[in-house]
Structures are given as C-alpha cells and as structure tokens.
Amino acid sequence: MIKVGVLGARGRMGAEVCRAVEAADGMDVVAALDVDDQRSSLVDSGTQVVVDFTHPNAVLDNVRFCVDNDIHCVVGTSGFDQSKLDTVRDWLAHKENVGVLVAPNFALGAVLCMRFAELAAKFYDTVEIVELHHNRKADAPSGTAAHTARLVAAARAEAGLGEVPDATTSTVDGARGAEVDGVRVHSVRLGGLVAHQEVLFGGQGETLTIRHDSLDRTSFMPGVVLGVRGIVDRPGLTVGLDKLLDL
Amino acid sequence: MIKVGVLGARGRMGAEVCRAVEAADGMDVVAALDVDDQRSSLVDSGTQVVVDFTHPNAVLDNVRFCVDNDIHCVVGTSGFDQSKLDTVRDWLAHKENVGVLVAPNFALGAVLCMRFAELAAKFYDTVEIVELHHNRKADAPSGTAAHTARLVAAARAEAGLGEVPDATTSTVDGARGAEVDGVRVHSVRLGGLVAHQEVLFGGQGETLTIRHDSLDRTSFMPGVVLGVRGIVDRPGLTVGLDKLLDL
Amino acid sequence: MIKVGVLGARGRMGAEVCRAVEAADGMDVVAALDVDDQRSSLVDSGTQVVVDFTHPNAVLDNVRFCVDNDIHCVVGTSGFDQSKLDTVRDWLAHKENVGVLVAPNFALGAVLCMRFAELAAKFYDTVEIVELHHNRKADAPSGTAAHTARLVAAARAEAGLGEVPDATTSTVDGARGAEVDGVRVHSVRLGGLVAHQEVLFGGQGETLTIRHDSLDRTSFMPGVVLGVRGIVDRPGLTVGLDKLLDL
Amino acid sequence: MIKVGVLGARGRMGAEVCRAVEAADGMDVVAALDVDDQRSSLVDSGTQVVVDFTHPNAVLDNVRFCVDNDIHCVVGTSGFDQSKLDTVRDWLAHKENVGVLVAPNFALGAVLCMRFAELAAKFYDTVEIVELHHNRKADAPSGTAAHTARLVAAARAEAGLGEVPDATTSTVDGARGAEVDGVRVHSVRLGGLVAHQEVLFGGQGETLTIRHDSLDRTSFMPGVVLGVRGIVDRPGLTVGLDKLLDL
Numbered sequence: 010m011i012k013v014g015v016l017g018a019r020g021r022m023g024a025e026v027c028r029a030v031e032a033a034d035g036m037d038v039v040a041a042l043d044v045d046d047q048r049s050s051l052v053d054s055g056t057q058v059v060v061d062f063t064h065p066n067a068v069l070d071n072v073r074f075c076v077d078n079d080i081h082c083v084v085g086t087s088g089f090d091q092s093k094l095d096t097v098r099d100w101l102a103h104k105e106n107v108g109v110l111v112a113p114n115f116a117l118g119a120v121l122c123m124r125f126a127e128l129a130a131k132f133y134d135t136v137e138i139v140e141l142h143h144n145r146k147a148d149a150p151s152g153t154a155a156h157t158a159r160l161v162a163a164a165r166a167e168a169g170l171g172e173v174p175d176a177t178t179s180t181v182d183g184a185r186g187a188e189v190d191g192v193r194v195h196s197v198r199l200g201g202l203v204a205h206q207e208v209l210f211g212g213q214g215e216t217l218t219i220r221h222d223s224l225d226r227t228s229f230m231p232g233v234v235l236g237v238r239g240i241v242d243r244p245g246l247t248v249g250l251d252k253l254l255d256l
Numbered sequence: 257m258i259k260v261g262v263l264g265a266r267g268r269m270g271a272e273v274c275r276a277v278e279a280a281d282g283m284d285v286v287a288a289l290d291v292d293d294q295r296s297s298l299v300d301s302g303t304q305v306v307v308d309f310t311h312p313n314a315v316l317d318n319v320r321f322c323v324d325n326d327i328h329c330v331v332g333t334s335g336f337d338q339s340k341l342d343t344v345r346d347w348l349a350h351k352e353n354v355g356v357l358v359a360p361n362f363a364l365g366a367v368l369c370m371r372f373a374e375l376a377a378k379f380y381d382t383v384e385i386v387e388l389h390h391n392r393k394a395d396a397p398s399g400t401a402a403h404t405a406r407l408v409a410a411a412r413a414e415a416g417l418g419e420v421p422d423a424t425t426s427t428v429d430g431a432r433g434a435e436v437d438g439v440r441v442h443s444v445r446l447g448g449l450v451a452h453q454e455v456l457f458g459g460q461g462e463t464l465t466i467r468h469d470s471l472d473r474t475s476f477m478p479g480v481v482l483g484v485r486g487i488v489d490r491p492g493l494t495v496g497l498d499k500l501l502d503l
Numbered sequence: 504m505i506k507v508g509v510l511g512a513r514g515r516m517g518a519e520v521c522r523a524v525e526a527a528d529g530m531d532v533v534a535a536l537d538v539d540d541q542r543s544s545l546v547d548s549g550t551q552v553v554v555d556f557t558h559p560n561a562v563l564d565n566v567r568f569c570v571d572n573d574i575h576c577v578v579g580t581s582g583f584d585q586s587k588l589d590t591v592r593d594w595l596a597h598k599e600n601v602g603v604l605v606a607p608n609f610a611l612g613a614v615l616c617m618r619f620a621e622l623a624a625k626f627y628d629t630v631e632i633v634e635l636h637h638n639r640k641a642d643a644p645s646g647t648a649a650h651t652a653r654l655v656a657a658a659r660a661e662a663g664l665g666e667v668p669d670a671t672t673s674t675v676d677g678a679r680g681a682e683v684d685g686v687r688v689h690s691v692r693l694g695g696l697v698a699h700q701e702v703l704f705g706g707q708g709e710t711l712t713i714r715h716d717s718l719d720r721t722s723f724m725p726g727v728v729l730g731v732r733g734i735v736d737r738p739g740l741t742v743g744l745d746k747l748l749d750l
Numbered sequence: 751m752i753k754v755g756v757l758g759a760r761g762r763m764g765a766e767v768c769r770a771v772e773a774a775d776g777m778d779v780v781a782a783l784d785v786d787d788q789r790s791s792l793v794d795s796g797t798q799v800v801v802d803f804t805h806p807n808a809v810l811d812n813v814r815f816c817v818d819n820d821i822h823c824v825v826g827t828s829g830f831d832q833s834k835l836d837t838v839r840d841w842l843a844h845k846e847n848v849g850v851l852v853a854p855n856f857a858l859g860a861v862l863c864m865r866f867a868e869l870a871a872k873f874y875d876t877v878e879i880v881e882l883h884h885n886r887k888a889d890a891p892s893g894t895a896a897h898t899a900r901l902v903a904a905a906r907a908e909a910g911l912g913e914v915p916d917a918t919t920s921t922v923d924g925a926r927g928a929e930v931d932g933v934r935v936h937s938v939r940l941g942g943l944v945a946h947q948e949v950l951f952g953g954q955g956e957t958l959t960i961r962h963d964s965l966d967r968t969s970f971m972p973g974v975v976l977g978v979r980g981i982v983d984r985p986g987l988t989v990g991l992d993k994l995l996d997l
Contacts, residue, residue, distance in 0.1 A: 065426060088426055117873055118951070118958035125866045125960070132858055135391050135447040144382050144458065149424050149431040175445060177396045179312055179335055180434075184396040184443040187431035195442040196431040198422060199458030200382040201718055210859070211391065211446030214966030217859035218959075219866070224695055224718050225955030364626055365704070365711035372619045372713070379611055448965055457612070461719030464612035465712075466619070471942055471965050472708030559920060582920060629885050629941040638876050638952065643918050643925040669939060671890050673806055673829055678890040678928035678937040681921075689936040690925040692916060693952030694876040705885065705940030 013237060014040035014056035014080070016048075016071055022062035022085065022226055029230035030060070036237055048074050058237050061086050065148060069093055072109060076100045082109040083236040085229065087152040089113070098246045108240040112250040113152035114223075115232030119206065120251045122221040123153070126208040127160045129217055131168035133210035136161055137186070141197040141205040149196035154206055155189050156249065161208070162190035260484060261287035261303035261327070263295075263318055269309035269332065269473055276477035277307070283484055295321050305484050308333050312395055316340055319356060323347045329356040330483040332476065334399040336360070345493045355487040359497040360399035361470075362479030366453065367498045369468040370404045373455040376464055377408045378415035380457035384433065388444040388452040396443035401453055402436050403496065408455070409437035507731060508534035508550035508574070510542075510565050516556035516579060516720055523724035524554070530731055542568050552731050555580050559642060563587055566603060570594045576603040577730040579723065581646040583607070592740045602734040606744040607646035608717075609726030613700065614745045616715040617647070620702040621654045623711055625662035627704035630655055631680065635691040635699040643690035648700055649683050650743070655702070656684035754978060755781035755797035755821070757789075757812055763803035763826065763967055770971035771801070777978055789815050799978050802827050806889060810834055813850060817841045823850040824977040826970065828893040830854070839987045849981040853991040854893035856973030860947065861992045863962040864894070867949040868901045870958055872909035874951035877902055878927065882938040882946040890937035895947055896930050897990070902949070903931035 013030045017023035018041035030038050039054040044063075048071070051059060058081040061071050065088030075082045076097070089111050097109055114120065130136065138161075140154040150158075165173075173192065177185055186195040204223040209216060223229070232250050239253040247253070260277045264270035265288035277285050286301040291310075295318070298306060305328040308318050312335030322329045323344070336358050344356055361367065377383060385408075387401035397405075412420075420439065424432055433440040451470040456463060470476070479497050486500040494500070507524045511517035512535035524532050533548040538557075542565070545553060552575040555565050559582030569576045570591070583605050591603055608614065624630060632655075634648035644652075659667075667686065671679055680689040698717040703710060717723070726744050733747040741747070754771045758764035759782035771779050780795040785804075789812070792800060799822040802812050806829030816823045817838070830852050838850055855861065871877060879902075881895035891899075906914075914933065918926055927936040945964040950957060964970070973991050980994040988994070 116956050117953060118956045121866075121870050121873065121958055125862075125869075128866075129862050132862065133447070135445070137444045137446060139386060139442065139444065141456075144421060145423050147423055148426040150428060155428075174391060176392050176394060177443075177445065179395040180443075181397060181402075181436065181441075182434060183430040183432060184434035184441060185430060185445070186433070186442060187428035189428065193444070194428075194431060195386065195433060195444065196424075196427075197384045197386065197440070197442065197456065198382070198424065198432070199384060199456055199463060200380070201458040201461055201463040201716070201722070203718060209388075209444065209446055211448040212858060212969070213972060214448055214964065214969030215857050215859045216446060216448040216963045216965070217862055218961040218963070220959040220961065222695070222957045222959070223955065224697060224957070228695070228953070228955030231954060363709050364706060365709045368619075368623050368626065368711055372615075372622075375619075376615050379615065448963070448969070450965060459611060459722070460725065461717065461722030462610050462612045463716045463718070464615055465714040465716070467712040467714065469710045469712070469942070470708065471710070471944060475706070475708030475942070478707065627941070629939070631938045631940060633880060633936065633938065635950075638915060639917050641917060642920040644922060649922075668885060670886050670888055671937075671939065673889040674937075675891060675896075675928035675930065675935075677924040677926060678935060679924060679939070680927070680936060681923060681925035683922065687938070688922075688925060689880065689927060689938065690918075690921075691878050691880065691934070691936065691950065692876070692918065692926070693878060693950055693957060694874070695952040695955055695957040703882075703938065703940055705942040708942055710940060710942040 011036040011237060011241060012039040012055050012057045013037060014051045014054065014059045016042055016059055016061045017063040019043040020062055025226050025230060026060050026062060026233055029234055033234045051080060052078050056080055058083060058240060060233060060237065069096065072097055073100065076104055076107055079107055081107060081240045083233065083240055084111045085115055088148045089152055094248060101245050106244055108243045108245060108247065110236050110240045110247045112236060113156040115229040115236065115250055116223050117232060118221040119153055120254065122206060122208065122219050123157045123160055124251055125219050126157055127164045129210050130161045130164035133212050135173055135211040137193045137209050139195045139197065139207045141199060141202050143202050144198040144200050146198060150187055150194040154194050157208060158189035158192035158194050162192050258283040258484060258488060259286040259302050259304045260284060261298045261301065261306045263289055263306055263308045264310040266290040267309055272473050272477060273307050273309060273480055276481055280481045298327060299325050303327055305330060305487060307480060307484065316343065319344055323351055323354055326354055328354060328487045330480065330487055331356065331358045332362055335395040336399055341495060348492050353491055355490045355492060355494065357483050357487045357494045359483060360403040362476040362483065362497055363470050364479060365468040366400055367501065369453060369455065369466050370407055371498055372466050373404055374407045374411045376457055377411035380459045382420055382458040383408055384440045384456050386442045386444065386454045388446060388449050390449050391445040391447050393445060397434055397441040401441050404455060405436035405439035405441050409439050505530040505731060505735060506533040506549050506551045507531060508545045508548065508553045510536055510553055510555045511557040513537040514556055519720050519724060520554050520556060520727055523728055527728045545574060546572050550574055552577060552734060554727060554731065563590065566591055570598055570601055573601055575601060575734045577727065577734055578603065578605045579609055582642045583646055588742060595739050600738055602737045602739060602741065604730050604734045604741045606730060607650040609723040609730065609744055610717050611726060612715040613647055614748065616700060616702065616713050617651045617654055618745055619713050620651055621658045623704050624655045624658035627706045629667055629705040631687045631703050633689045633691065633701045635693060635696050637696050638692040638694050640692060644681055644688040648688050651702060652683035652686035652688050656686050752777040752978060752982060753780040753796050753798045754778060755792045755795065755800045757783055757800055757802045758804040760784040761803055766967050766971060767801050767803060767974055770975055774975045792821060793819050797821055799824060799981060801974060801978065810837065813838055814841065817845055817848055820848055822848060822981045824974065824981055825852045826856055829889045830893055835989060842986050847985055849984045849986060849988065851977050851981045851988045853977060854897040856970040856977065856991055857964050858973060859962040860894055861995065863947060863949065863960050864898045864901055865992055866960050867898055868905045870951050871902045871905035874953045876914055876952040878934045878950050880936045880938065880948045882940060882943050884943050885939040885941050887939060891928055891935040895935050898949060899930035899933035899935050903933050
C-alpha cells in the first residue's frame with residue numbers, strides 16, 4: 010500500500026487526485042494538505058509519494074521539501090520550465106533513491122498527442138501549436154504546449170530540418186505567438202473551455218493536425234495513479250508520463 | 257459594360273480576378289498591370305474600376321492614383337489598417353463621384369463569419385480569434401481577422417460588456433496573441449493552408465465557434481465581381497463587402 | 504415567485520435544473536420527482552411550471568398530465584419529433600392559458616448556432632450536419648440536430664434552392680448519414696464527449712462552419728431558467744428557445 | 751529511367767500525375783491514356799509501371815491487363831475493396847516479378863493519420879471516423895476511411911478490446927454511419943471541400959483527434975512518385991504507402 014500525500018488538496022485538481030488515489034488499488038491518501046497546512050505532516054504521516062497540483066510559485070519549494078525528506082514526487086503543477094527542471098535534477102544528483110516525475114500533462118491523450126507530434130515532425134517543413142484553456146489559467150503557454158514544442162524542435166533538429174520558415178514582415182506584437190525552441194505556440198483563453206491542444210503540421214497541399222481535448226479533469230486521473238505507481242521504482246528526474254508507458 | 261483595370265495582374269489573386277471579370281456579365285478587363293507597368297495606361301484605357309491585389313506597401317499609392325483620376329477602386333490587398341482608411345476617406349471627401357471599396361475579405365463565407373461574430377458578441381464574456389494562412393503571407397494578423405476583431409469589440413462596447421477578462425500572470429512574449437481593440441488575435445502560418453479563420457466565443461460551460469475556410473482563391477471571385485458592380489454607384493469609402501449584401 | 508416542479512429530478516440534467524431554479528431569482532422548486540414518484544404531487548404542491556428532463560418514452564405522458572392540470576411545461580427531453588409536437592398542439596388547442604415550450608437545446612450557443620445556420624442556408628448549395636455526443640446517448644440524431652436540419656431545409660426552400668446535390672453512386676449503408684428534410688445528419692457517439700454540433704456549408708472554393716460545444720450541462724441552465732420565466736406568459740406551443748430571445 | 755503509363759490521364763488526378771512524373775528524377779511518361787484510348791499502347795510503349803486514377807468500375811480490368819502484360823501497377827482509384835484485393839492477390843500468385851501497390855491515399859499526412867490511428871486504437875474504448883470530401887465524389891465511405899477503419903479494428907482486436915459500445919436505441923436510418931469492421935464511418939460531401947479525414951478516439955473525460963486535410967491534389971504527388979519508384983522492386987500485392995516508408 011503506497012502512502013500518498015496530496016499538496017493542493019482543496020484545489021479542483023487536488024480534490025480529484027484524492028478521490029482517484031482512494032479509489033485506486035494499492036494506494037491510500039495519508040495526508041491532504043493545502044496552502045495553510047504544515048508540510049511537516051507529510052513526514053509525520055509516513056508519506057512515500059507526494060502529488061503536487063499547487064501553483065507555479067509554490068511548487069519548487071514543495072519539491073525541495075520532498076527531496077530533502079526522501080519523498081517521491083509526482084508534479085502536475087504547470088509552469089515547470091527548464092530552469093526548474095535543472096534545479097530539481099541537481100538536487101536529485103545527491104539522492105539515489107528519490108524519484109521525481111514532472112509531467113506537463115497526465116491525460117493519456119495528451120501523451121499520445123505529444124508522441125505523435127514528435128514522430129510526425131521530420132516529415133513537415135512547417136509546424137505550429139495552438140493550445141486552448143479556460144480563462145482562469147495563470148500561465149501561457151501551457152506546460153504541455155511548451156513541452157510539445159521542445160519535443161518537436163528536437164525531432165526537427167535530429168532530422169536535419171532547419172528553422173521553420175516564416176515570411177511575416179508586417180505584424181502586430183504577439184500575433185505570431187510565442188517562440189519555444191523555434192516553434193510558434195499560440196495560447197487561447199476562453200470561458201467554457203477546459204484543456205485543449207492542437208499540433209498543426211503543414212506540407213505540400215496538405216496539413217496534419219493532432220488534437221487533444223480534456224473535457225473533464227478526471228481525464229488526468231488514470232495518468233496520476235499510473236505516475237504514483239511508477240515513480241517509486243524510478244529514481245532521478247523523469248519528464249513526461251510517456252516514459253512510464255509502452256509506446 | 258464596366259471597364260476594369262487589374263493591378264497585380266500577374267500575381268495569383270490578380271490573375272484570377274482577370275479570369276473572373278472576363279467571365280462575368282457586364283464587365284471587361286481593359287488594363288492588366290503589374291509592378292513594372294505604367295499606371296497611366298489605366299487612364300489611357302478608360303478604366304472605370306480598378307481592382308487592386310498588390311502589396312501592403314504599394315496599395316495606398318495606387319488608390320491615390322485612382323482617386324486623383326476619378327477611377328473607382330475595389331481593394332483586396334491586405335494590411336489596409338485604420339490610418340490608411342482615414343487617409344483614403346480624406347481624399348474622397350473632395351471627390352463626390354468616386355467610390356472605394358476596401359474589403360478585408362471577398363469570400364461570402366468570410367463576410368458571413370464576420371457578421372455572425374458581430375451578432376454573437378454581446379452574448380459572451382470571452383472571445384478570441386485564430387486565423388490560419390499559408391506561410392508565404394507577409395502580414396499578421398490578416399486584414400480579415402483585424403476587421404473582425406474591431407467589429408466584435410464595437411458590438412461588445414455597444415452591449416455594455418467590459419474588457420475581455422484575462423487571468424494570465426505568467427507568459428512568454430506573444431503567447432497570448434496580438435490585441436486588436438482589446439480582442440486577442442492569433443496568426444498561424446503553415447504550408448498547405450490557404451486562408452482560414454475561427455472566431456471563438458466562450459460562456460458558461462459552452463463555446464460557439466464560427467469558422468471560415470477558403471480552400472481556393474476562386475472563392476473570392478463572386479465577391480470581387482459583386483464589388484466591381486456595386487462600387488460604381490456607391491461614392492465615398494465603403495469598408496466591407498457586407499454593405500453590398502442584403503444581410 | 505414561480506412554483507416549479509422538476510421531472511427527472513434525480514437524473515443528471517434534472518439535478519442541475521433543481522440547483523439552477525433554486526439559485527435563480529423569482530422561482531422555487533416545489534416538487535422534485537423521478538420515475539417512481541406520483542405526479543399527483545405536482546398538483547398538490549401547486550406547481551405552475553414543470554421542467555421535464557426524462558426519457559423519450561415518458562415525456563409525452565408527462566406533458567399530457569401537465570396540460571390536463573393546467574400546468575405550463577418546459578420540455579428538454581430529447582426525441583420530441585414532429586408527431587409529438589402535433590399531438591401537444593392538439594391538446595393545447597383547447598387550453599387557452601397553458602403554455603408548453605419544447606426546446607431541442609437550451610444552451611445559448613446552440614440557439615445561436617441554429618439561427619446562424621438558418622441565415623446562412625440560402626447562400627450555399629450544399630450543407631450537412633455533424634453532431635457528436637457522449638456514447639450513453641439513446642437517440643440519433645439529436646433533437647437539436649434534427650431541428651437544425653429542418654430549419655435549414657425550410658430556409659433553402661424559401662430561397663428557391665432545390666435538393667442538396669449528391670453524386671454518391673456507390674455506398675455502404677449509413678455512410679452518408681440520415682436524411683432529415685433532405686439535409687444529411689451524421690451522429691458521432693464517443694466517450695469523453697458531452698454535446699457538440701457542427702453545421703457545415705460548402706460553396707465555390709470555401710466552406711463555412713458553425714460549431715457549438717456544450718462541455719458542461721450547466722450550459723443549459725441559463726436557458727432553462729429563461730424558459731421557465733417566459734412560458735408563463737406564452738400560451739400554446741412554443742418550439743425553440745430563440746422565440747424567447749431577441750435575435 | 752522508369753517508363754510510366756498513366757491511366758485516367760485526362761482526369762484531374764491523372765493530369766497531376768503526368769506533371770509530377772515528368773518533373774521527378776528517374777522516370778518519364780511514355781503513355782497517357784484515358785477512357786477512349788487503347789490499352790495496347792501501354793505494351794507498345796514499353797511501359798514498366800502504370801499509375802491508375804480511373805473509376806471504381808474500370809480499375810480491376812485495368813490491373814488485370816497490366817498483370818497479364820507484366821506491368822507493375824500503382825493504384826490510386828478509390829473503391830478498391832477486400833474482394834478486389836483478393837482477386838488481385840490471386841492473379842499475382844502466378845506472377846513472380848509483377849508488383850501492384852494499392853494505396854487508399856497517397857498523401858503523406860493520410861498515411862501518418864492512419865498509422866497514428868492504429869497506434870492509438872488500443873488505448874480507447876470508443877472510436878469513430880468522419881471523412882469529408884467534395885460533393886462530386888462517387889463512393890462513400892472513401893477508400894482511405896474504410897482502410898483506416900480496418901486498421902483500427904485490427905489493432906483493437908489484437909489488444910483484446912471488444913466491440914465498440916453503442917447505446918443508441920432510437921435512430922433514423924443512417925444517422926450512426928456505416929459500419930466497417932465494427933468501426934462507424936461517416937461520409938460528409940460538401941462543395942468547397944477537397945479531401946479530409948478525422949479519426950476520433952474517446953476515453954475518460956478526454957478525446958484524441960487525428961485529422962488530415964488534403965487541400966490540393968498535388969499533396970498526393972510525392973507519394974505517387976515514391977510508389978512508382980518503390981513498386982518495381984516489390985513483387986506481389988502491397989496495400990498502403992506506409993509499407994514503403996520508414997515508420
């Protein structure tokens with residue numbers, strides 16, 4: 010029985026995590042904390058794996074606490090950029106038995122979307138990403154979109170493709186989106202949306218679009234449960250749920 | 257028989273215009289010019305209406321020439337912003353019998369898309385525009401998208417809606433698009449695309465999307481022909497093909 | 504204070520209706536019934552308006568009961584076809600003061616989608632409808648899609664457009680969808696979906712798509728509340744929420 | 751230099767094939783035939799590979815002629831069903847040196863779309879296909895869609911997934927599409943469209959959509975050229991361009 014602590018437990022995602030962990034075989038919630046609670050209760054409760062759905066400003070400190078206390082981490086909080094990843098990797102260098110999983114997205118469809126984008130990248134000269142989320146989201150682009158852009162950029166580089174060509178000469182600031190490793194990412198924020206992403210590839214007379222729609226935050230839960238199960242045997246930093254799948 | 261001159265006649269759009277005008281009843285091409293030709297032949301040929309599909313940098317000078325020579329203008333060149341419109345309106349103030357039609361888009365579906373967006377605007381708190389074009393396009397956002405944004409913004413203002421709410425606090429430059437009158441516009445550029453636009457509205461638990469796809473530049477031709485026919489009886493500046501329709 | 508009775512109150516939609524009516528100004532839930540309850544309690548509680556989200560097989564009998572007892576009805580149950588509408592209209596012919604609102608969809612976006620489809624219909628030779636719902640849905644096509652098809656067909660007829668042309672000569676049964684008043688409707692059923700509809704128009708080199716996505720059943724509630732308020736002053740049969748809007 | 755014969759050479763696709771073959775390195779058009787021409791000129795011209803974009807009713811007889819005359823075939827004509835494939839396989843059993851490639855779609859994006867659909871199939875309980883084409887198309891569903899359905903069905907079977915669940919109990923004929931190996935396929939026909947396909951997967955609270963848009967028939971040409979090059983060294987029946995790619 011894996012003892013799980015949930016950070017951000019009273020948030021929308023955290024509450025779902027609590028339910029999903031309780032419902033899953035072989036794991037239990039032993040600590041459900043939110044912003045005003047003491048993290049020391051993670052240690053007191055014997056928490057083995059922490060699931061963090063908190064805030065970009067809080068998450069790094071939470072991971073530090075976990076690593077220091079030999080607690081594995083499954084991080085779903087957005088905004089976990091390269092410098093944060095590097096920081097965590099440094100911390101883990103001195104911890105042989107602690108694993109941290111940072112997944113920009115726990116929905117299976119999102120993982121497949123990223124993997125297919127990576128596979129398609131070498132066949133197309135042009136590629137852009139459009140991600141669409143509810144209008145309460147704090148960060149743009151989404152962690153998933155930024156991660157996808159980096160995967161696509163790496164696949165292009167490996168295939169010897171150069172920069173994505175862009176003929177724009179007259180523009181209003183921001184129209185052409187954000188550049189993440191040379192890939193344009195556009196962030197739409199709209200009431201009524203949940204979490205959606207399109208990767209668009211363009212070639213001669215044709216386009217290929219891979220789209221993922223998360224219509225309900227329960228879509229993340231099978232992936233979170235799988236992450237909790239997998240991270241206990243996977244020391245070091247793991248980026249992306251796909252590493253725990255057989256793809 | 258309306259005598260038509262085509263500027264940009266060797267470009268992709270201009271060549272289609274020549275074919276469409278020749279095929280249409282009641283009009284003929286009497287001058288087909290491109291960048292190296294002398295505009296004086298417009299006057300020599302007795303051109304009554306010029307159709308301009310040239311370049312954002314050239315179009316204003318072309319319109320000036322036409323207005324000075326009492327030739328009506330149908331302008332399809334993109335990048336015709338508010339300051340250009342104001343300039344043309346000034347010129348026309350002193351010309352009682354010359355009409356200029358500036359349409360950001362001549363496709364009927366684009367006109368309907370804009371009109372429906374205008375009608376829907378007052379019912380939704382949030383709205384954004386995504387326009388997608390082939391990757392040889394020089395300007396971003398497209399003239400159609402900018403025009404749509406302004407129509408939506410005006411309809412919101414009239415309905416007493418305030419600013420579109422945006423919770424973004426952490427962003428990469430450009431991710432949230434360009435702001436046109438307070439409406440976010442995202443410009444995707446991709447090989448294989450032609451001209452596409454989505455207006456997305458978000459409300460409580462639902463979204464409404466109005467999308468126009470121009471898959472072939474012949475889609476513009478019924479609108480261009482209609483514009484040529486209509487502008488001869490419509491002195492002054494007309495912005496948008498919808499003014500010539502019964503919507 | 505309008506006294507509201509909810510039929511199907513323990514179903515997903517019915518439960519939301521109860522919450523929405525309680526939360527709205529000027530109305531209260533006085534009876535919340537489901538399949539095993541006695542409808543007589545509607546009369547006993549002095550119910551003025553019934554909201555019915557039950558089952559295609561049960562709804563007509565429920566409406567009969569309401570009409571017989573001078574209770575107004577707001578019907579959201581799907582599968583309310585033309586013959587049912589005719590039946591209800593007959594009943595109401597003898598009841599001067601009872602109103603029944605049958606709306607195939609209460610989401611504002613759905614109503615706009617239908618209205619815009621009706622407006623666009625005359626400009627396009629070809630049109631089809633794709634509706635997509637969760638895979639627990641019992642009926643296909645959805646009431647909204649069938650209603651939209653009929654609106655589009657009527658608008659085409661009024662504009663003098665003939666049959667939608669179809670060149671299909673070799674087909675597998677069902678591939679080309681269902682015909683509703685000559686308009687093809689395709690019903691997709693998929694896990695993870697909620698309620699979605701696309702109306703696609705095709706012309707020369709272009710298409711226009713109007714899409715509505717209901718991602719959460721709360722999207723119906725503003726429309727239901729508006730229906731309850733409006734039906735008390737609108738005797739007879741009203742089909743479609745748009746009649747109560749200012750469109 | 752591969753000697754290529756084109757059947758259906760005056761059709762839209764055939765004419766593009768002629769251009770593409772002429773433009774490609776290492777091959778030439780030596781015979782360009784259409785419905786009224788004698789196939790004997792294929793033999794007279796020393797044609798090594800025939801490319802067939804004709805009609806479902808004509809194609810099998812064309813392939814027979816080629817196989818009898820030891821000419822390789824690249825078949826792009828739609829409507830090539832299982833019984834036709836079996837027939838051709840029988841003919842080829844006695845011909846050691848003749849290759850026939852039947853590809854339901856030559857666009858690279860279509861091939862990727864099918865491959866990704868095959869990979870994703872095992873992760874989702876529900877799946878449907880929507881294909882959309884111009885309204886001059888004779889067959890429904892498209893060959894690509896039917897082929898995709900069969901690939902998805904095979905992947906489901908291999909993963910031990912049962913039938914796609916369907917709760918529909920009340921339906922209008924055709925609403926739920928055609929069944930191809932248990933996978934529902936919907937065929938939309940619309941003016942302005944070219945060739946488009948969506949494979950939609952639905953899981954818990956999420957959907958994954960893989961979409962291919964062919965906006966221009968030149969999108970098929972890189973694949974046709976690749977097929978001509980590959981089939982000369984690949985005796986027997988090959989179904990699907992993906993067999994010639996490194997995916």
